[in-house]
Amino acid sequence: MNSHLPCQGCRGLCCGPVPVTEQELKKIRKKVKAMPAKIRVELKNQQRHFGTCMFYDMEKDKCGIHDARPSVCRAFGHYSNLVCFRKPKAAAAEPWRSLGSTVGILSVDFTWRDFK
Template structure:
């Protein structure tokens, strides 16, 4: 599978991110596995409203990659979720949700909801 240019992106297209109940549970578990100092560092990073609170701006990567929501896994690879930096990677048909989201990360669910 062809890769996306995420390392140089700074997470600006990572959000808003709809999450399902199971995805939120997985994210909470992943957060609890993080060292406390790392969680604090992520929580205190300055970012644009609506961008993902889990994108580590210092390391240029997703801090919850193993528990990232399905839309994040699909982004860039489907015709309705095109990466503007590398649109040719989107070779699949439209991505469709399989389960209704319960909210949006960084809007409905922020660090105060994820303790």
């Protein structure tokens, strides 16, 4: 989800399983650990559509780890290989490339069990 795009109301439309680097994973772990237990449990137990990112907050209609979200999420909508479905013109001609090596996919390789 990106703040310069018309994200409100998308309800996680583009938030699927995303690749993470070791550094991003570390940042997310720190973020989840710092959440009040009540918020963490609520986020964890939310019903999501099949394939929707485990950190998407369905109730608040936004990313549940926004300031710790991976770089691919920040880049979404602004590159030719990450085109926003609602505002395709916001994408530049060049593709996005990850600056680090991916250690796995959120929601697939890393689930809530990995963020205790």
